[in-house]
Structure formats: structure tokens, C-alpha cells
Amino acid sequence: MAREPKIERFNQDVLSKYQIYNSIFMTLPFDKVTNTGVLLPLFKEVCDKGFAEKQTPTQIVENFFELYQHNPNDEEKNTLLFRFIQYIERQVVLFDAIEDAAFTKVNNMVGRGTLRSLKEEAAEKGLMSTMKEFLKTFKVRPTLTAHPTQFYPGTVLGIIRDLDKAIRVDDLLTIKRLLAQLGKTAFFKKEKPTPYDEAISLIWYLENVFYHSVSSIYNYIQQNVFDGETLDNDIINLGFWPGGDRDGNPFVTTEITLKVAEKLKTSILSNYYKDIRKLKRKITFGELPEKINDLEHQLYQNIYYPSKDSVFTLASFEAELAAIRVALIDEHNSLYLKDLDGLINKVNLFGFHFGTLDIRQDSRVHHNVITEIIKEVTAAGLGIFPDNYEELSEDEQMKILSKVSASVKPEDLKDDMARATIGSIYAMKKIQAENGERGANRYIISNNGSAKNVLETFSMVNMCGWENPTLDIIPLFETVPDLEVADKVMEQLYTNPQYLAHLKRRGMKQTIMLGFSDGTKDGGYLMANWGIFKAKEALTEMSRNHGIKVVFFDGRGGPPARGGGKTNQFYASLGPTIEDEEIQMTVQGQTISSNFGTIDSCQYNLEQLLGAGISNELFTNPTKIIKEENRETMQELADISYKTYSDFKAHEKFLPYLERMSTLKFYAKANIGSRPSKRGSSSELKFGDLRAIPFVGSWSQLKQNVPGFFGVGTAIKAFEDKGEFDKVLTLYKDSIFFRTLLDNSMMSLTKSFFELTAYMQKDPEFGPFWDIIHKEYLLTKRLLLKVSGFDELMENEPVGKASIQIRESIVLPLLTIQQYALKKIQDMQRTGEIDKDTFEVYEKMVTRSLFGNINASRNSA
Missing domain, CATH: 3.20.20 (TIM Barrel)
Structure with missing residues (x-):
């Protein structure tokens, strides 16, 4: 039986399940405000209708209270809005867990770009020897960073993992308990994490995800491409930044660096210890149990009672495993050899370091x-x-x-x-x-x-x-x-x-x-x-x-504005003029949890990266080589776009707009990362001090996504105006690289929603500046559709678009609350009539709203 189209699988296994489990979640009593779960859908309806009728966030919130509350005072209003935030944050978590659980159903784990698919294609074309030679040197290196683009504390990540498991088997009782637990578990961190805290959070992914998926890929390649031969190339190795990234982070000290390195070592030894104990239950014959017992003891000692005088080294560990292997082959008919080889491969991959700091x-x-x-x-x-x-x-x-x-x-x-x-x-x-x-x-x-x-x-x-x-x-x-x-x-x-x-x-x-x-x-x-x-x-x-x-x-970051977007497609678009023996990239924030958060998604996305490299080497595609006339078009587009963006950046209202109309300064209050949110100690905001994450994130919170499209429309229009639009069309048709850029820009446009901030158009100070952004958005949208021939944005990515639309729908009430609170803050600052307690409430409301908005964007990569 043929598989249903991907979008139908998504609708059935993600959208339908979300509707079912969300309806259960909304009835759970986990807060002190009566009927919050009943009122939130009504508020969502008021938001949808209000924006369609061009109402401001302030009007929408006030209309809601007028319709569904009986003369509430300000404290009651604010309490309910905070409860809405609490619910919406958790709706995003629920959707994350459902998407994770449906990953293998929605995505074809042996389809295009996977190792099995590429191996079959290489075999059909007589290229297996070429593929084998390539894999002797090719490497993929994801480097985990603690850059704060994900707001889930470890407790919430654990709930997502447990929900994933329960949803896979439709265990309704467990799901209800986990949703109730989720409702009571705090999202907000009272204190900023230390660099060591960040390292611990990411080591969880190394221990529970990468350890299994990386070794699984390596085993497959060894057995199915190299026919069981020893492979002198780790193919996938891991990088690690928390505890070593000192750039702008005064809290990363030498002591922290050494402490993180020690934790990485004990973590990998702990994983080896678990595997040795599993082997111990299987290899129960001859003299081998004694050897395995000795390894178990040495691992235990080095995890819990490490000594400088320990003689247990990586070399000695490898030698002992090799001796056990020889004995299994020579004396015991290779019984459980595959299990032992799996551990030996892990030791070759991860050594005593796990990830390179x-x-x-x-x-x-x-x-x-x-x-x-x-x-x-x-x-x-x-x-x-x-x-x-x-x-x-x-x-x-x-x-x-x-x-x-x-x-x-x-x-x-x-x-x-x-x-x-x-x-x-x-x-x-x-x-x-x-x-x-x-x-x-x-x-x-x-x-x-x-x-x-x-x-x-x-x-x-x-x-x-x-x-x-x-x-x-x-x-x-x-x-x-x-x-x-x-x-x-x-x-x-x-x-x-x-x-x-x-x-x-x-x-x-x-x-x-x-x-x-x-x-x-x-x-x-x-x-x-x-x-x-x-x-x-x-x-x-x-x-x-x-x-x-x-x-x-x-x-690379998560969203297209920070080098994210369709990462695998980007690497597959590079031609022979760029060295491609290794793919190395940073992975951060929501990209870690979305692309590498489960064993299935991690294996799939690592295989896609490997597939990009293999495809570049084995399968020649003329659209990866940019012709000279197309290079001239691309250069001119880039030059016009650069000038447009530079002029915009130099606008006198650029920094004041970010500082006063966006959430930029609230990133520092969110306690999401150990690193300060800007460089320098000056109280005056300077462009050079802005970090990329809060900079891009602030545009995202405004639903304007400027860094992902600004200047693109103006650049293409220059060709349209001089009657050379066909040059852009030719570039789009001939170049995978350019198509990938525009596809990723479409994602930024899809996540934009200017109705949210349309009230700024009437602002006496910032109205004209808002108009500049909005006009460039409309221009870019029109011309990207014209270049691509699409009737709507992301027409070629229906599942990605559907996921974005659901997530944006979930957080629309959250965005509305955030803009409502921002407007209250702006009004107080302009009139100078600031009540300290009220002001702090609205600041907290804006800060709390950051969490769900960013987490909902996890599908940005």
C-alpha cells in the first residue's frame, strides 16, 4: 500500500492529535483562576476577529474583557492574562511533543537524502566504490552551543520526552498526568543559568540522543557500505561550546572550562558503563565475564571516584575490548559480536571526551x-x-x-x-x-x-x-x-x-x-x-x-536570518568551487530540540547532512555551478540589497525603534542564558554592541522578521524596473543556491504578521519607519511569488508551512498580550506617569511572553 502524501500524514498524526490532546489539556484544573481553559479559546477567537477588523492589540484585549468578564479590576485582568501566557506556553510544548512523536510517520526515514536511499542510488549507478572512498575522509560536525534561543528548562524537556513516548502509544492516562505535571512545572528561571548549567543541559542531548543516533549511523555505514571492515574515519564527530565560549561571557572561567571537560568525560564513561552492564548479561561464558567485570569496576571507579593515579586510559580500554573481541571470534563462534562491536565503535567515536570543547x-x-x-x-x-x-x-x-x-x-x-x-x-x-x-x-x-x-x-x-x-x-x-x-x-x-x-x-x-x-x-x-x-x-x-x-x-543559527532555514538543502546546493570534505556547523537553541531532540529526528537530520555531502560528490548537478552571467546578476542583487539594508540600518529611528518598540531590552531580563545580552557596558545602545540573537529575536517577536528579507524585494524590483526581470528568473531556474536563499526568505515572510503592529503606523514618531518595513515586506512577498511562480508563500513546502501556521495560531494570543503590555509601557514612558508596581507588572508580562513566542519557532531550521 502506497504511503499517503506527507501533508495528509501530518494532518492525521500531528494536527488531529493536537486538537484531541489540547482539548483534554484545556479542561485540566491546574491554576487558581476559574475557567482559564474555557476562556482562552474565546480570547483566541477575539484576537482572530480583531486583527481581521484592523483592531489594535489594546482594543482586542479590552474588547475581550468587556465581552467575557464582569467589570474586572486591573489586578484581575493581569492575573488572567498571565494565566493565558501559562497555558499557551504549555500548548507549544504539547505541539512539540506531538510533532516529535509523529516524526517517523511524517518523514520517510529511508527516503530521499537518507543513507539507505543514497546507497541504493549509488549501487544502481555503479558508484559504490566512489561512495566508499568519499566516506573514508568525509565528516559532519555539529557543534552544540548554549546561545539562548530556546527557553525550555531541563524539567520541561524531560516532560516533552515523556509525552513523546506516551503519545506514540496513545497512553491517555499517562498523557493526562504529564499534561497536569506540565501545567504545574515552572518555565521561568528566577536566576540566570551559569555556563556550567548550560553545559549540563546540553550534555543531556549527548547522553540521551547523539550517543545512540551517531553510533547507529556509523554502524550502518560500516556494515552496509564497508561490509563490516574497520573504518578509520569517525564520519560524525561532535563539538561543544558551553564552558569554552568566552566571547563576551565573563562568567566562563578556566575553572568552568575544566569542570565542563571533566563532566563530559564522566558522562561518556557513564554511557559506556551502562553498555558494559548490558554486555555482562549476554557474555556469560568462558573467561570473559571476569574481563567484563573488571571493565565495569574500572568504569565505575573512574566515574564516581576518579584518581590522578588511575591506569584506566582510553588506550587500555580499547585494548581490553579488542581482546574480548578476539576471544569471542576464536573461542565462542562470534556470539554477541555485533553487540560488542557496537560498543567498540562508540569508543572510537566518542573516546574519553564525548564532544570536543x-x-x-x-x-x-x-x-x-x-x-x-x-x-x-x-x-x-x-x-x-x-x-x-x-x-x-x-x-x-x-x-x-x-x-x-x-x-x-x-x-x-x-x-x-x-x-x-x-x-x-x-x-x-x-x-x-x-x-x-x-x-x-x-x-x-x-x-x-x-x-x-x-x-x-x-x-x-x-x-x-x-x-x-x-x-x-x-x-x-x-x-x-x-x-x-x-x-x-x-x-x-x-x-x-x-x-x-x-x-x-x-x-x-x-x-x-x-x-x-x-x-x-x-x-x-x-x-x-x-x-x-x-x-x-x-x-x-x-x-x-x-x-x-x-x-x-x-x-549558523535557527532562523533563516541567522543562517538557518533549510540547512541540508543549503549544503546540497554548493558546487565544486567550494571545498566540501567536511560539513561543520553550530547548532543552537530550538534547532537542537527540533532537529536533534529525539533519536529519530537526530538520526534523520544527520543523515540528511551526510546525504548533502555524498550527493555533492557522487551526483553531478549543473545547477550547482553558477554561470558567469548568473554570478553578475547575483552580485548586483546582493549589492542593491546591501545598500538598501545599510541605508535602513543608518536610519535615525533604527536603534530607537528597536530599543523602545521591540522586546530587545527584555532579553536581558529573561534569565535564559549566562552571557550578557549585549557587548560593552555603555548604557547607550550602539549597533556594534548588539548580539545577533536578541537582534534577530526582537524582530521575530514583532513578527516583522526584517533580517530575513529586508532589501531582497528592492533588489529584485531594480531588475523589474529596468526590464531585466528575466535575468532573475534565469538565476532562479539555474541556481539551487539562489532558490534555497529565496525559499528560506519565504519562511521569514511566512512568519511575519504585520497586523500585530499595524497600530504603530499611527505613531507620531515611528509611524513612517514602520511604513518602510511594511512596504519592503509587501514588495518582497510580491516579487518572491513572481520569481517562484507560486500562488502562495512556501507552496512547495506544505508540511513546513502547515506546522508554522499552527504554531503561529497557538501563539497569536500570546503576541497580542505582549503587544498590549508593550503599549502600556510605551504610554507610561511618554506621559512620564509611571506607577512603579504597575510598570513592573507589564515588564514581567512582556518578558514572560518571550518564552512561548521563541519556543513556537523551533521549526525554523
């Missing part, structure tokens, strides 16, 4: 640290730097930086930041000694704009007495100007004798990170993506000319 810091911090170190070591007469270093030319300084060799210890330094920065390098050495080289072997430099930035970091590494350091230095290019010179910066490094010697020791491989989030914030949607594409091309060509394998590490 990356260290990251800003280049400007490094420069200040170097300046302080030079002052101190010069004053101490250590002779590491010449006395006139600051007076030398940049070229002369770079020569000195590349040749530095010393032993400077953190305790030798007086400056706090210098101590912390040098301390982080010593921490990497310590982690490698205890967790293996893969424990921490990457140092990332944010805001990298020059070769000197890299050599300053290189010199600090060499100051730590680390001979032939086993780490990679990774520059992160973020802004449009930095992307334009990235290849020239790297060529300076490749021709530097000392840095080249370092690369030779590291296998002539250079990892380069590119920032989609800050790139979009800086240059707008089209220019950021095109700028990164061109930078990758230039870096690929130049690196190949120097005999260096370049690896690109993409700093």
Missing part, C-alpha cells in the same frame, strides 16, 4: 591581552618582546609574534583578562592530558579581520611553553568587509614560515569559521549569504593553490 574569544580581547602581556614582560625584563614593539610596523610586529617562544604562566600576570586568556590555553593542555587530544584542540577567534589577529593568538599559544601545540587556530570572519578580505588574510598566514610549519604539523589542514548571524546583522540577508559563498570560493581556490585543505565551519 572549543575555546572561543574575541580578537579585540586578544589584542588588549597581548598589549598587557608585553607591558608586563617588558617591565620584568624577560626579553620576549623588543622594548619598541608598539612602535614597529604591522609587518614587523607579525614577524615577532610568529616567532615568540616562552613560558608565561597565568600566575605571572597581573591583568585579570590576560591571566584568564593564558589560563584557557593551559586548560586545553590539561584537558588533552586527561580526555585525549580530541578533548579540546580548537581555538576560535571571533571578529577576525587580519592575519595579525591570528598571529596574536598563535603567539599566546607559544608563550605557554607548548612545544608543537596540538591545536588548531580557527579565525572567524563575520562582517561583510572581513569576508571580502578573508582569502588575503589567510594567504598571509600560509606564506608565514612559522605558521606554515604549524599547519604542516596539523596535516596541512586549516579550519575557517564564517559567521552567518553577525554577517546578516551587518550586511543584510542576500549580501551575507552571497558574501560567505564568495569568501568560501576564494578561500578554496587560494588554499588549493597552497596545497592546504580548507575546512569551513559555519556559525
Whole structure:
């Protein structure tokens, strides 16, 4: 029997079940306000009708109270609105759990882009040997970050997981209990999490999801592509940022870094311990039980009573498992060999480190640290730097930086930041000694704009007495100007004798990170993506000319405005002009829970990423190569879009609008992440201090999604106006890359809802500015439909669109409440009549509304 269309499976297994379970949820008595569950659907109806009739959020809320409440006072009104927020937050959780439970029914786990599908296609076309050779070196590396784009505390994530299981089997009694539990479980965090708290939250995914799905994929490839042969390539390895990402986070200390590394080690050992205990129940013959008992004991000791004198190392663990394997084959007819091989594969994949802890810091911090170190070591007469270093030319300084060799210890330094920065390098050495080289072997430099930035970091590494350091230095290019010179910066490094010697020791491989989030914030949607594409091309060509394998590490967020959207499709669109032996990317916030939150979704999405790489290598597609005439069109579109966005960004009302009309400042009050919500300590808002997440998030909360489309419509209209629209159509038809960009922009437009903020059009100060945004939205929507030939946005993605529509419908009352509270705050500030207690209530209302709105966007990637 043929499978039903995907949209029908979605309607049956997601939409219908949500309607059923939501009706149960709405009848559960878990709050002190009578009939909240009955009133919320009525409020939703008033919102729908009100926006259709062009009412303001304030009018909608007041109309609701007039229709369904008997002269409530302000306290009663606010109490009910908070209860609505409480219900809606949990409706989003319920929908998440239902989507998770239906994942394997809605998505074809052996369909297009999966390993089984690609293997069959390769076999049919006689390309199995090519596929095999490719998989000997190709890798996918998701790096989990603690960037705060997800608001679920660990307790709620646990409920989602339990709901998922109960919904899969329609266990109504358990579902009711879990929904009742959900109703009483707090979402709001009274205190900001520490970096260690964030690490613990994400290690949960490593232990419960990635450990199983990554090894399952590896086992499949080993058995079905390599016919059981030993595979000397981990294929999927994991990166980890919480506890190592110091960029703008003063709370990440050397002690935290070491503590997180220790937790990663004990976590992976705990998973091995569970697997050893399972093996112990099966391998009960010969002399093997004694060997397994000994491994069980050693794992237990190293988890709960670790000792510096322990002789239990990764090498000894691997050797013992290998000895058991030989005995199983030689003496016991390979009984339970597959189970043992599964554990051996996990040990090869995860070692004693689980995920590689990356260290990251800003280049400007490094420069200040170097300046302080030079002052101190010069004053101490250590002779590491010449006395006139600051007076030398940049070229002369770079020569000195590349040749530095010393032993400077953190305790030798007086400056706090210098101590912390040098301390982080010593921490990497310590982690490698205890967790293996893969424990921490990457140092990332944010805001990298020059070769000197890299050599300053290189010199600090060499100051730590680390001979032939086993780490990679990774520059992160973020802004449009930095992307334009990235290849020239790297060529300076490749021709530097000392840095080249370092690369030779590291296998002539250079990892380069590119920032989609800050790139979009800086240059707008089209220019950021095109700028990164061109930078990758230039870096690929130049690196190949120097005999260096370049690896690109993409700093991607969840929504299209931060490099998210259809990630797998994006990688599948890259052609041979871009090095693609590895796919490395950050995964953060709701993208972790939506794409990698369950074993099924994690395995599916990792396979899709692997499939993108395999497809690029095996199956030639001419639409992946952008023709010269199309490149000219793309460049002109990007240039026009960039100017449009830059002019918009320079508008005198741009920052005041964000500061006073959006939720920007409320991110700092939400206690969702350990990192401050902006750079710098100035009370005055500066564009350069804005972080990408609250910046993009604030536009999302307004349902305007500016970073995902602004400038796109104007750029295409320029071609329409001069009678060259056919050039855009040709680019769209010929280039998968461009089609993917427009598809992702459509997602941003689909999630926009200008009726929510239409009241701002009449605002005496910000009305004209709101008009600018709205007109660009309408223009972009019209022209994207014209280019694509669609009658409606996301016409080619009915399931994705349906999921978005349901989620947007769920949170519409929440958005209405948030705008109502924001308007109350704005009115008080403008009149100067501020009642402190009332003001704080409305601020809390706005902040609490952040949670559900962001969580509802988890399908953004």
C-alpha cells in the first residue's frame, strides 16, 4: 500500500492529535483562576476577529474583557492574562511533543537524502566504490552551543520526552498526568543559568540522543557500505561550546572550562558503563565475564571516584575490548559480536571526551591581552618582546609574534583578562592530558579581520611553553568587509614560515569559521549569504593553490536570518568551487530540540547532512555551478540589497525603534542564558554592541522578521524596473543556491504578521519607519511569488508551512498580550506617569511572553 502524501500524514498524526490532546489539556484544573481553559479559546477567537477588523492589540484585549468578564479590576485582568501566557506556553510544548512523536510517520526515514536511499542510488549507478572512498575522509560536525534561543528548562524537556513516548502509544492516562505535571512545572528561571548549567543541559542531548543516533549511523555505514571492515574515519564527530565560549561571557572561567571537560568525560564513561552492564548479561561464558567485570569496576571507579593515579586510559580500554573481541571470534563462534562491536565503535567515536570543547574569544580581547602581556614582560625584563614593539610596523610586529617562544604562566600576570586568556590555553593542555587530544584542540577567534589577529593568538599559544601545540587556530570572519578580505588574510598566514610549519604539523589542514548571524546583522540577508559563498570560493581556490585543505565551519543559527532555514538543502546546493570534505556547523537553541531532540529526528537530520555531502560528490548537478552571467546578476542583487539594508540600518529611528518598540531590552531580563545580552557596558545602545540573537529575536517577536528579507524585494524590483526581470528568473531556474536563499526568505515572510503592529503606523514618531518595513515586506512577498511562480508563500513546502501556521495560531494570543503590555509601557514612558508596581507588572508580562513566542519557532531550521 502506497504511503499517503506527507501533508495528509501530518494532518492525521500531528494536527488531529493536537486538537484531541489540547482539548483534554484545556479542561485540566491546574491554576487558581476559574475557567482559564474555557476562556482562552474565546480570547483566541477575539484576537482572530480583531486583527481581521484592523483592531489594535489594546482594543482586542479590552474588547475581550468587556465581552467575557464582569467589570474586572486591573489586578484581575493581569492575573488572567498571565494565566493565558501559562497555558499557551504549555500548548507549544504539547505541539512539540506531538510533532516529535509523529516524526517517523511524517518523514520517510529511508527516503530521499537518507543513507539507505543514497546507497541504493549509488549501487544502481555503479558508484559504490566512489561512495566508499568519499566516506573514508568525509565528516559532519555539529557543534552544540548554549546561545539562548530556546527557553525550555531541563524539567520541561524531560516532560516533552515523556509525552513523546506516551503519545506514540496513545497512553491517555499517562498523557493526562504529564499534561497536569506540565501545567504545574515552572518555565521561568528566577536566576540566570551559569555556563556550567548550560553545559549540563546540553550534555543531556549527548547522553540521551547523539550517543545512540551517531553510533547507529556509523554502524550502518560500516556494515552496509564497508561490509563490516574497520573504518578509520569517525564520519560524525561532535563539538561543544558551553564552558569554552568566552566571547563576551565573563562568567566562563578556566575553572568552568575544566569542570565542563571533566563532566563530559564522566558522562561518556557513564554511557559506556551502562553498555558494559548490558554486555555482562549476554557474555556469560568462558573467561570473559571476569574481563567484563573488571571493565565495569574500572568504569565505575573512574566515574564516581576518579584518581590522578588511575591506569584506566582510553588506550587500555580499547585494548581490553579488542581482546574480548578476539576471544569471542576464536573461542565462542562470534556470539554477541555485533553487540560488542557496537560498543567498540562508540569508543572510537566518542573516546574519553564525548564532544570536543572549543575555546572561543574575541580578537579585540586578544589584542588588549597581548598589549598587557608585553607591558608586563617588558617591565620584568624577560626579553620576549623588543622594548619598541608598539612602535614597529604591522609587518614587523607579525614577524615577532610568529616567532615568540616562552613560558608565561597565568600566575605571572597581573591583568585579570590576560591571566584568564593564558589560563584557557593551559586548560586545553590539561584537558588533552586527561580526555585525549580530541578533548579540546580548537581555538576560535571571533571578529577576525587580519592575519595579525591570528598571529596574536598563535603567539599566546607559544608563550605557554607548548612545544608543537596540538591545536588548531580557527579565525572567524563575520562582517561583510572581513569576508571580502578573508582569502588575503589567510594567504598571509600560509606564506608565514612559522605558521606554515604549524599547519604542516596539523596535516596541512586549516579550519575557517564564517559567521552567518553577525554577517546578516551587518550586511543584510542576500549580501551575507552571497558574501560567505564568495569568501568560501576564494578561500578554496587560494588554499588549493597552497596545497592546504580548507575546512569551513559555519556559525549558523535557527532562523533563516541567522543562517538557518533549510540547512541540508543549503549544503546540497554548493558546487565544486567550494571545498566540501567536511560539513561543520553550530547548532543552537530550538534547532537542537527540533532537529536533534529525539533519536529519530537526530538520526534523520544527520543523515540528511551526510546525504548533502555524498550527493555533492557522487551526483553531478549543473545547477550547482553558477554561470558567469548568473554570478553578475547575483552580485548586483546582493549589492542593491546591501545598500538598501545599510541605508535602513543608518536610519535615525533604527536603534530607537528597536530599543523602545521591540522586546530587545527584555532579553536581558529573561534569565535564559549566562552571557550578557549585549557587548560593552555603555548604557547607550550602539549597533556594534548588539548580539545577533536578541537582534534577530526582537524582530521575530514583532513578527516583522526584517533580517530575513529586508532589501531582497528592492533588489529584485531594480531588475523589474529596468526590464531585466528575466535575468532573475534565469538565476532562479539555474541556481539551487539562489532558490534555497529565496525559499528560506519565504519562511521569514511566512512568519511575519504585520497586523500585530499595524497600530504603530499611527505613531507620531515611528509611524513612517514602520511604513518602510511594511512596504519592503509587501514588495518582497510580491516579487518572491513572481520569481517562484507560486500562488502562495512556501507552496512547495506544505508540511513546513502547515506546522508554522499552527504554531503561529497557538501563539497569536500570546503576541497580542505582549503587544498590549508593550503599549502600556510605551504610554507610561511618554506621559512620564509611571506607577512603579504597575510598570513592573507589564515588564514581567512582556518578558514572560518571550518564552512561548521563541519556543513556537523551533521549526525554523
